Amino acid sequence: MQAAKENFLLYLADSTHILSHRNSEWCGHAPILEQDIALTNIALDLLGQSRNFYQYAAELIGNNATEDSLAYLRIESEYKNLLLVELPKEDWAHTVLRQFYFSVFLFYLYQQLQQNKDVQIAAIATKAIKEVAYHVRWSGEWVIRLGDGTEESNQRMQYAVEAYKNFTGEFFVLTNYEKQMQIDFELIQQQWNDKVAAVFNDATLSFTNSNFHQVGGKEGRHTEYLGYILTDMQYLQRTYPNATW
Amino acid sequence: MELKKLEEIFQHKIDNEIKIEPKDWMPEAYRKTNIRQISQHAHSEVVGMLPEGNWITRAPSLKRKAILLAKIQDEAGHGLYLYSAAETLGISRDEMIEQLHSGRAKYSSIFNYPTLTWADMGAIGWLVDGAAIINQVMLCRTSYGPYARGMVRICKEESFHQRQGFEILYVLSQGTDAQKAMCQDAINRWWWPSLMMFGPTDAESSNSEQSMLWKIKRKSNDELRQQFVDMIAEQVKVLGMTLPDADLKWNETKKHYDFGAINWNEFWNVVKGNGPCNKQRLNARIAAHQNGAWVREAAIAYAEKQKNKHKAA
Ligand SMILES: [Fe+2]
Numbered sequence: 394m395q396a397a398k399e400n401f402l403l404y405l406a407d408s409t410h411i412l413s414h415r416n417s418e419w420c421g422h423a424p425i426l427e428q429d430i431a432l433t434n435i436a437l438d439l440l441g442q443s444r445n446f447y448q449y450a451a452e453l454i455g456n457n458a459t460e461d462s463l464a465y466l467r468i469e470s471e472y473k474n475l476l477l478v479e480l481p482k483e484d485w486a487h488t489v490l491r492q493f494y495f496s497v498f499l500f501y502l503y504q505q506l507q508q509n510k511d512v513q514i515a516a517i518a519t520k521a522i523k524e525v526a527y528h529v530r531w532s533g534e535w536v537i538r539l540g541d542g543t544e545e546s547n548q549r550m551q552y553a554v555e556a557y558k559n560f561t562g563e564f565f566v567l568t569n570y571e572k573q574m575q576i577d578f579e580l581i582q583q584q585w586n587d588k589v590a591a592v593f594n595d596a597t598l599s600f601t602n603s604n605f606h607q608v609g610g611k612e613g614r615h616t617e618y619l620g621y622i623l624t625d626m627q628y629l630q631r632t633y634p635n636a637t638w
Numbered sequence: 639m640e641l642k643k644l645e646e647i648f649q650h651k652i653d654n655e656i657k658i659e660p661k662d663w664m665p666e667a668y669r670k671t672n673i674r675q676i677s678q679h680a681h682s683e684v685v686g687m688l689p690e691g692n693w694i695t696r697a698p699s700l701k702r703k704a705i706l707l708a709k710i711q712d713e714a715g716h717g718l719y720l721y722s723a724a725e726t727l728g729i730s731r732d733e734m735i736e737q738l739h740s741g742r743a744k745y746s747s748i749f750n751y752p753t754l755t756w757a758d759m760g761a762i763g764w765l766v767d768g769a770a771i772i773n774q775v776m777l778c779r780t781s782y783g784p785y786a787r788g789m790v791r792i793c794k795e796e797s798f799h800q801r802q803g804f805e806i807l808y809v810l811s812q813g814t815d816a817q818k819a820m821c822q823d824a825i826n827r828w829w830w831p832s833l834m835m836f837g838p839t840d841a842e843s844s845n846s847e848q849s850m851l852w853k854i855k856r857k858s859n860d861e862l863r864q865q866f867v868d869m870i871a872e873q874v875k876v877l878g879m880t881l882p883d884a885d886l887k888w889n890e891t892k893k894h895y896d897f898g899a900i901n902w903n904e905f906w907n908v909v910k911g912n913g914p915c916n917k918q919r920l921n922a923r924i925a926a927h928q929n930g931a932w933v934r935e936a937a938i939a940y941a942e943k944q945k946n947k948h949k950a951a
């Protein structure tokens with residue numbers, strides 16, 4: 394149980410961390426200054442959540458682990474994030490759609506985690522769910538705006554839907570450690586499907602469902618992209634071992 | 639009302655420290671000067687996001703990454719307030735952005751220097767935000783109301799940035815030999831460009847005199863620069879580092895630090911576009927704008943559709 398919990402915390406920590414990282418790549422480059430601020434805000438919220446998970450995981454793992462040793466000194470195969478979040482940021486359509494998929498999942502997951510028997514997990518989820526509710530609203534509004542905007546924006550959204558069609562299944566293909574967490578993932582899947590369908594309806598988009606899912610991220614098998622993210626992210630910690638920043 | 643009378647009322651307000659507000663009559667040159675200055679300031683905030691943005695993905699700890707992201711986000715916010723302040727003078731944000739991209743509007747030349755190491759995040763906060771604060775504290779009392787009020791909000795955040803920058807360097811100064819060297823190197827590279835941020839010497843400054851009369855500016859470039867040198871020359875001691883100026887020396891008679899000659903040839907060249915990153919910075923802004931065009935169009939189209947739906951309903 395302890396090992397499952399550690400893995401589960403790392404899965405959440407890594408997923409929020411890597412998505413924060415991808416979103417932060419927009420900082421200074423977004424289409425509209427107001428949205429630059431909004432997306433950076435989301436990156437900061439996710440980073441904050443990942444730190445809470447890392448810190449708690451570090452506590453359980455012991456051995457002088459810290460949030461930074463977990464983030465900066467683990468290699469690709471130790472990272473447990475969803476494949477979806479490590480994919481390149483691409484254009485604004487991909488970015489808001491990925492955010493929407495992820496935030497909706499996170500929202501319903503946190504809803505259950507608020508009642509978790511582990512009070513620390515419950516506390517993290519309770520604090521974070523308000524942020525995630527806003528992320529769902531912000532990204533959902535963008536999905537609708539772009540879906541029902543111009544012909545070009547609709548087409549770009551549809552491309553993004555297509556690009557992610559094999560990557561959303563991973564939310565619900567459960568690893569052993571998730572199965573031990575006493576979470577009703579079937580309920581989350583139902584809620585996720587309903588929410589996505591409702592927003593897609595408003596966005597005049599059609600959801601492409603795939604029966605074949607790309608999975609493995611949650612167990613350390615990643616795409617080619619994660620290696621580059623970590624090379625970049627871990628550069629200072631690796632180049633100057635044991636330095637304090 | 640005849641022009642002479644309007645000018646009198648205007649100057650009377652300035653002389654009596656009454657702020658000029660958007661709807662007030664103002665001389666065309668006053669309006670133009672403010673538009674130029676405020677939009678240039680806004681552009682500097684936005685372009686200034688890029689050199690620091692260069693280190694977001696490589697920040698050395700989660701805490702540092704959070705601080706850096708929040709700092710750059712603040713700068714975007716400053717850009718927003720300032721664009722809004724300039725808009726009250728009758729220019730649109732689109733026009734201002736177009737002027738930036740076409741090269742007709744300038745931004746602070748300091749952002750045309752590269753950020754080569756993590757220590758640059760500290761040096762920028764400490765020196766660049768530090769120099770900006772000295773200018774901006776003065777601008778909190780500038781005569782154009784919306785600009786002055788924007789500056790009050792901005793100044794609070796800037797002094798926070800400066801402390802955070804100093805703290806980055808302080809940690810490096812207490813660190814390993816490699817970190818100390820990184821710290822000193824960043825100070826060496828950013829010191830002179832920071833001094834240039836205050837602009838040409840008073841003798842060479844073309845816009846200054848009228849700006850002082852209209853209380854757009856309240857202190858001369860050289861005065862502000864001296865204030866900055868006096869502040870930094872003291873703070874650098876806490877870091878146990880040095881400033882790269884052999885002529886830097888306390889002058890007991892003047893009660894100020896003397897400092898060496900600034901390389902104005904470099905300054906004018908960077909202003910003219912010959913700095914190490916001019917093209918890179920401007921291209922990044924233009925690319926962001928162009929790549930975002932379809933997003934802005936979609937947002938407008940969607941808003942139009944919604945409006946029509948409401949009308950129909
Ligand atoms: Fe600023």
Ligand SMILES: [Fe+2]
Pocket residue numbers: 713767795796799
């Ligand atoms: Fe700042």
